[in-house]
Amino acid sequence: MSITAVVLAAGKGTRMKSSVPKVLHPVCGLPMISHVINNLKEAGVERIIVVVGPEGQGIREMLGSEVEYVLQAEQLGTGHAVLQTEPLLRNRVSTLLVTYGDTPLYRAETLRRLIKVHQETQASATALSVFLDNPTGYGRIIRDAEGVFCKVVEEKDAAPEEAAVKEINSGTYVFQSEPLFAALHQLSPKNAQQEYYLTDVLEIIKKQSGRIEIFTHDDCEEVLGINNRVQLAAAEKILRNRIREKWMLAGVTMMDPDTTYIDAQAELEPDVVLMPFTFIEGRTRIASGSVIGPFARLRDCVVGENVTIDHATALESAFEPGCTVGPYTYIRPGCRVAEKAKVGGFCEIKNTTVGPGSKVPHLSYLGDTTVGSGVNIGAGTITCNYDGQKKHRTEIEDGAFVGSNCNLVAPVKVRAGAYVAAGSTITEDVPSGALGIARNRQRNILGWVERRLQKRSSQEEG
Ligand code: UD1
Ligand code: CA
Numbered sequence: 001m002s003i004t005a006v007v008l009a010a011g012k013g014t015r016m017k018s019s020v021p022k023v024l025h026p027v028c029g030l031p032m033i034s035h036v037i038n039n040l041k042e043a044g045v046e047r048i049i050v051v052v053g054p055e056g057q058g059i060r061e062m063l064g065s066e067v068e069y070v071l072q073a074e075q076l077g078t079g080h081a082v083l084q085t086e087p088l089l090r091n092r093v094s095t096l097l098v099t100y101g102d103t104p105l106y107r108a109e110t111l112r113r114l115i116k117v118h119q120e121t122q123a124s125a126t127a128l129s130v131f132l133d134n135p136t137g138y139g140r141i142i143r144d145a146e147g148v149f150c151k152v153v154e155e156k157d158a159a160p161e162e163a164a165v166k167e168i169n170s171g172t173y174v175f176q177s178e179p180l181f182a183a184l185h186q187l188s189p190k191n192a193q194q195e196y197y198l199t200d201v202l203e204i205i206k207k208q209s210g211r212i213e214i215f216t217h218d219d220c221e222e223v224l225g226i227n228n229r230v231q232l233a234a235a236e237k238i239l240r241n242r243i244r245e246k247w248m249l250a251g252v253t254m255m256d257p258d259t260t261y262i263d264a265q266a267e268l269e270p271d272v273v274l275m276p277f278t279f280i281e282g283r284t285r286i287a288s289g290s291v292i293g294p295f296a297r298l299r300d301c302v303v304g305e306n307v308t309i310d311h312a313t314a315l316e317s318a319f320e321p322g323c324t325v326g327p328y329t330y331i332r333p334g335c336r337v338a339e340k341a342k343v344g345g346f347c348e349i350k351n352t353t354v355g356p357g358s359k360v361p362h363l364s365y366l367g368d369t370t371v372g373s374g375v376n377i378g379a380g381t382i383t384c385n386y387d388g389q390k391k392h393r394t395e396i397e398d399g400a401f402v403g404s405n406c407n408l409v410a411p412v413k414v415r416a417g418a419y420v421a422a423g424s425t426i427t428e429d430v431p432s433g434a435l436g437i438a439r440n441r442q443r444n445i446l447g448w449v450e451r452r453l454q455k456r457s458s459q460e461e462g
Helices: 032-042 057-066 078-083 108-121 177-184 200-207 229-249 448-461
Strands: 004-009 047-052 068-071 095-100 125-131 140-143 149-153 167-176 212-216 260-262 278-281 296-299 312-315 329-331 342-345 348-350 359-362 365-367 369-371 382-384 394-396 407-409 412-414
Touching: 004 032, 004 078, 032 047, 032 057, 032 095, 032 108, 047 057, 078 177, 095 108, 095 177, 108 125, 108 167, 108 212, 125 200, 149 200, 167 177, 177 200, 200 212, 229 260, 329 342, 365 369, 407 412
Parallel strands: 004 047, 004 095, 047 068, 125 212, 260 278, 278 296, 296 312, 312 329, 329 348, 342 359, 348 365, 365 382, 369 394, 382 407, 394 412
Antiparallel strands: 095 167, 125 167, 140 149, 140 167
16 A cells, blocks of 8 residues: 655744755755655555645755645644645545654654554554653653543643553654544644644544554654654664764774764775774765775765874865875865875875875865876875966876975876976976976085184184
8 A cells, every 4th residue: 555654844843043945954864854854765655645834945955856845834733733744645645654854763664563453453653652751842742541542632732631541652753644634623822832743633532433543662762753953862862873884884993983973875895994083074985895984074075995094184086996095184076086096194285186096195285186007196296287377287197206395386297207306396397208497507515604603703803
């Protein structure tokens, strides 16, 4: 049976105290609502409708056309939010999963089980609950003496004995659409928050002799709802742990998992080694045999096999098999470090290709540069790529040798096999096979030290 899901994301997220909509705050590098959407898809949900508020533009831009949108013009509560989907869904779909955009930690398997319970019991509505040692902030599941479900009570409306209940409403439900929409029309905002609570539909459906099923789940981490930054950090920690375990079980070595941070979208091959204090961010992919860290941060990088990256920050760049980077090196966006190339200690490169087997071993800055294969760049050499207004390219062709401490003033080319003498400031192209030398010839003034000492002592006497 095909399942349609409604994700509520129109709330103001006041408790986040942020100018960014709550559901766009990232958890392990991915906006929390994207986790919700991915989990739903993985659970087999085919159609997803996201309820957004007037400030939902950012959400629409981020999720694009992979989901449909319904506007909730005024934030009158979670029940009111679901009611906005009525024109789109009532009489059109029979079974509806409803969840919130601020609960990103469900496993797809749990959602699948919830749907299965709903279908097998033929309930009108099935809600997911868990028991929490500290239920603060959640709606409580109230049952009668026989343990039969009565209603959900929001914390702000709860009598003390209700607040003491540790079984909470996780906020994910499966409904038969007809009784759901009928009940939504009967909601009243007579409660502490003066909102139309979605949670009240369960009691209404039950009173109209619908069957309510409560699926009590045993993993209390999955249902964490993010209302503030403390909960955001808690979610980050839980997800980070899951991601680490997934990759370790898939063959990745982590010397110290506690200081290894991997974003949700990263991909690692078996026999990758992550050393302590390492951050694998965004869509970074790392191939087998590579050793990353200690103290490395890679964002949106593609790393081939047997690469070493030590004490470095690397952004939006590619590292081909067997290359080495670091320590203390900054690889800015748009770089390609080719096979067996080296970008060594205290270097910064930007929008630069370092060709196969080439070496930039120490203390260099290369910006907007193409380095061919088998090139050696001496210590302290920099490209002067910026004239104050525009950026220009430097090309250093195959087999060239650039001595230490040179300035290559772009646009400029060092042709194949050319040499550049140490300490040169190169402003013109160096032809193939030539030596480019651009510095004053050294002069040795013989006896100068002796004469200076004599001059000084005669001054002191006089
Ligand atoms: C809600 C539940 C509570 C449950 C908890 C689980 C209600 C009334 N309460 O409380 O029982 O234990 O989630 O995490 O449903 N939203 C809208 N439009 C609105 C209001 C909210 O789209 O008018 C969206 C929010 O963006 C959010 C979600 O609904 O993603 C939940 O709203 P929130 O205010 O966070 O509800 P809780 O107080 O956490
Ligand atoms: Ca919430």
